[in-house]
Amino acid sequence: MKQFLIRVFAFLAIGLTVFAAAEYFVRGVPNDYSFKRSQIEIHREQIEILILGSSHTLFGANPEYFEAPAFNFAFTSQSLDYDRFIFEKYVDRLPKLRTVIIPIAPLSLNYMLDDSIEAWRRQRYVHYLGYWRALPLLEKLQFKNYSTLYQSDISNQFRTAWQYRRKSRSHVTINEMGWSRSMEGTSVLELSVTGEQAAERHSSIPQREQPKRDLAAIIEQAERRGLKVVMVTPPAWESYRNHLNELSILTMYRHIDNLVNQYPNVRHLDLFADSRFVKEDFFDADHVNHRGAEKLSRIISAFISSPYSH
Amino acid sequence: MIFYSLEFALFAALAFGLYWLIPQKQFRVQNLLILIASYGFYAWWDWRFLALIFISSITDYLVGLLLGRAQGITFRRVLVGISLVVNLGLLGFFKYYNFFVESLILAFSGLGFELQARTLYIILPVGISFYTFQTLSYTLDLYRRKIEPERDPIAFFAYVSFFPQLVAGPIERASNLLPQFKAERRFTLEKGKEGLQLFLLGLFKKILIADNCAPYVDFVHANYDTVSSSTLALGAVLFFFQIYGDFSGYSDMARGLGKLFGIELMQNFRRPFFAQNPSELWQRWHISLSSWFRDYVFMPLTRTRLGRKMPRVSLLITFGLSGLWHGAAAKFMLWGLIHGVKVLAHRGLKKSFGTGFSFFRYPAVNIAITLSLTSLTWVFFRAPSAADAVGYLANLFSMSLFSAPEKFQYSILIPILILLCYEYTQEVRNSRLGRAISMAATYRPVRWATYYAVLVGLLATGTDTNQFIYFQF
Numbered sequence: 001m002k003q004f005l006i007r008v009f010a011f012l013a014i015g016l017t018v019f020a021a022a023e024y025f026v027r028g029v030p031n032d033y034s035f036k037r038s039q040i041e042i043h044r045e046q047i048e049i050l051i052l053g054s055s056h057t058l059f060g061a062n063p064e065y066f067e068a069p070a071f072n073f074a075f076t077s078q079s080l081d082y083d084r085f086i087f088e089k090y091v092d093r094l095p096k097l098r099t100v101i102i103p104i105a106p107l108s109l110n111y112m113l114d115d116s117i118e119a120w121r122r123q124r125y126v127h128y129l130g131y132w133r134a135l136p137l138l139e140k141l142q143f144k145n146y147s148t149l150y151q152s153d154i155s156n157q158f159r160t161a162w163q164y165r166r167k168s169r170s171h172v173t174i175n176e177m178g179w180s181r182s183m184e185g186t187s188v189l190e191l192s193v194t195g196e197q198a199a200e201r202h203s204s205i206p207q208r209e210q211p212k213r214d215l216a217a218i219i220e221q222a223e224r225r226g227l228k229v230v231m232v233t234p235p236a237w238e239s240y241r242n243h244l245n246e247l248s249i250l251t252m253y254r255h256i257d258n259l260v261n262q263y264p265n266v267r268h269l270d271l272f273a274d275s276r277f278v279k280e281d282f283f284d285a286d287h288v289n290h291r292g293a294e295k296l297s298r299i300i301s302a303f304i305s306s307p308y309s310h
Numbered sequence: 311m312i313f314y315s316l317e318f319a320l321f322a323a324l325a326f327g328l329y330w331l332i333p334q335k336q337f338r339v340q341n342l343l344i345l346i347a348s349y350g351f352y353a354w355w356d357w358r359f360l361a362l363i364f365i366s367s368i369t370d371y372l373v374g375l376l377l378g379r380a381q382g383i384t385f386r387r388v389l390v391g392i393s394l395v396v397n398l399g400l401l402g403f404f405k406y407y408n409f410f411v412e413s414l415i416l417a418f419s420g421l422g423f424e425l426q427a428r429t430l431y432i433i434l435p436v437g438i439s440f441y442t443f444q445t446l447s448y449t450l451d452l453y454r455r456k457i458e459p460e461r462d463p464i465a466f467f468a469y470v471s472f473f474p475q476l477v478a479g480p481i482e483r484a485s486n487l488l489p490q491f492k493a494e495r496r497f498t499l500e501k502g503k504e505g506l507q508l509f510l511l512g513l514f515k516k517i518l519i520a521d522n523c524a525p526y527v528d529f530v531h532a533n534y535d536t537v538s539s540s541t542l543a544l545g546a547v548l549f550f551f552q553i554y555g556d557f558s559g560y561s562d563m564a565r566g567l568g569k570l571f572g573i574e575l576m577q578n579f580r581r582p583f584f585a586q587n588p589s590e591l592w593q594r595w596h597i598s599l600s601s602w603f604r605d606y607v608f609m610p611l612t613r614t615r616l617g618r619k620m621p622r623v624s625l626l627i628t629f630g631l632s633g634l635w636h637g638a639a640a641k642f643m644l645w646g647l648i649h650g651v652k653v654l655a656h657r658g659l660k661k662s663f664g665t666g667f668s669f670f671r672y673p674a675v676n677i678a679i680t681l682s683l684t685s686l687t688w689v690f691f692r693a694p695s696a697a698d699a700v701g702y703l704a705n706l707f708s709m710s711l712f713s714a715p716e717k718f719q720y721s722i723l724i725p726i727l728i729l730l731c732y733e734y735t736q737e738v739r740n741s742r743l744g745r746a747i748s749m750a751a752t753y754r755p756v757r758w759a760t761y762y763a764v765l766v767g768l769l770a771t772g773t774d775t776n777q778f779i780y781f782q783f
């Protein structure tokens with residue numbers, strides 16, 4: 001037994017050492033998560049508007065076009081539970097914070113990152129934003145939450161790390177205020193096709209209550225601190241709107257109306273079928289491109305500043 | 311807890327440590343630890359179903375004691391009948407109740423009557439098909455006076471619930487497993503190494519083969535009416551590898567864990583891809599189940615009047631029931647019957663022409679034919695229904711059979727080829743490749759490099775994996 005245990009430990013020790021070295025190699029590469037974490041610390045004394053949400057705001061809300069200093073802390077596929085985590089993490093560290101922007105689309109009230117095919121992104125929150133504290137005990141111990149290598153496509157990670165370390169090629173896609181530059185200069189995809197595909201994907205998300213609880217928690221905590229919450233339903237092309245499950249759209253509006261009526265600090269900006277957004281403003285049927293982002297950002301900024309929103 | 315989860319790693323490490331801290335002479339204490347650990351393992355799945363495994367165990371323990379004393383044939387039959395009623399009753403209710411109700415409704419409606427019956431929402435307890443058959447084999451062997459009754463309740467309960475094989479087999483025989491719980495177990499370095507090697511092999515099969523094949527197989531079955539014939543053919547073959555990787559992977563992990571606890575579990579798969587005919591396939595595939603049905607269904611049937619007159623019917627009944635064991639649906643029974651027909655056809659051809667399905671001089675050709683026929687039969691197993699399976703096979707034979715498969719990533723084949731090479735060296739031990747690998751394996755750096763390579767492969771596969779297919783049985 002002694003010999004067996006010695007050999008097992010030796011095997012594990014060698015393997016873990018090599019693994020740790022590889023993990024160190026790939027982990028040091030700056031990415032959008034680590035960059036936003038560092039940038040919000042740099043600008044935290046000035047930030048008055050905190051933008052949360054998923055790709056709708058990541059690509060659609062450019063702080064450059066807001067009248068007040070804004071920071072975009074949205075990420076692709078970020079669901080309301082992660083919005084809540086980020087809000088709770090930073091709300092007391094932003095002394096000038098006045099407004100929180102949360103995109104509410106038909107899928108928002110049911111979608112959860114951890115139950116989707118994008119669940120691997122949780123590791124980014126755990127490693128770069130300290131999300132591990134929010135995990136249940138057994139989940140805290142799960143290896144996959146801490147290892148960058150354990151995520152899929154190891155060869156791509158090594159290639160990225162090599163490019164960064166040898167050629168200083170950055171893989172950060174956001175600007176210093178958190179807006180993603182990925183849609184800069186992109187052309188309009190076939191909107192009818194992308195609209196139908198996206199609507200089909202979003203309509204198959206099962207009903208859940210947790211996202212609604214997370215949204216309510218954000219609003220209540222904001223109210224206690226005298227902060228405004230602006231729920232923005234982002235613009236979408238008609239091909240997406242027409243193929244969505246009607247019930248999901250009605251449910252979304254009903255829930256939003258309930259929240260607006262219940263909480264005096266909450267307002268809703270509905271741009272879902274806004275005619276100001278034309279075909280050239282869209283990257284695909286439910287995401288705006290850089291041109292649409294400028295338009296969307298100015299509209300949100302004006303809404304925040306208008307007397308009605310107080 | 312699945313075997314490659316963090317919870318199981320912690321559980322197994324704790325159980326292993328405590329187990330071997332107990333002095334070897336005190337194997338009864340070790341049995342008690344196994345029992346507690348096994349019931350804890352099962353409770354982790356669903357604590358509500360602990361009662362079922364307890365009922366099955368206590369019934370057969372008591373029946374066993376009484377069978378040890380009973381001499382009269384009638385009383386002995388009554389006792390076995392009690393065991394059969396309890397175990398098959400549990401299995402029948404939890405697994406087949408809705409199937410029977412729906413079949414009755416269908417049968418009556420075919421005769422023009424509307425039967426008012428309701429199905430129930432019944433959760434299938436994990437492993438029930440395995441442990442009920444395991445305890446039944448004990449009482450049936452006792453009835454036949456092949457073994458002596460077990461008086462030690464802890465040893466018996468540990469035999470029934472031994473956690474490595476509890477939820478997905480192998481279905482152990484009392485004559486193999488029970489004596490091991492009545493003797494001292496010794497830990498040796500060789501057993502430890504073999505145990506870990508088997509466990510790693512099982513992980514390789516499950517994660518790198520089964521889970522890699524699964525998405526493509528799902529895609530093919532979801533689109534069987536639109537994809538090309540070559541895609542359908544590939545999907546059928548890949549499902550064979552998927553279910554082999556899944557099930558034999560689990561069995562290997564179970565055997566590996568057993569070895570770490572000083573227990574030898576039976577081999578459940580013996581390189582089925584090298585079968586040269588349908589009969590041989592069933593000597594290599596799910597050996598514990600096929601031998602169970604041979605010994606407790608087929609052989610008794612052949613001793614009945616009907617069985618003596620119509621042995622082929624006995625074989626078909628056995629295969630049909632074997633298919634039904636896999637799932638409460640007509641397609642599983644059909645799957646079993648098709649296998650039965652193939653075995654009968656092989657035997658018939660062998661009787662008439664001397665070669666059966668093994669027509670050709672070259673084993674490779676016979677293997678390819680058997681693999682192809684078996685893959686086609688697996689379509690019934692995988693398809694949502696028998697009608698879908700028929701539709702799948704109907705679309706299989708067209709000119710697009712010779713086109714390139716759609717949306718196929720050839721990297722899926724790499725672990726499959728590695729597995730086949732490894733199994734070839736096990737099948738043909740005197741082959742040049744086999745001798746070369748055996749020679750290389752004597753060097754620790756080579757062995758460790760292989761283990762690390764497998765672990766890197768497992769890591770590279772990344773995040774979530776699929777549930778074991780056989781957990782649903």
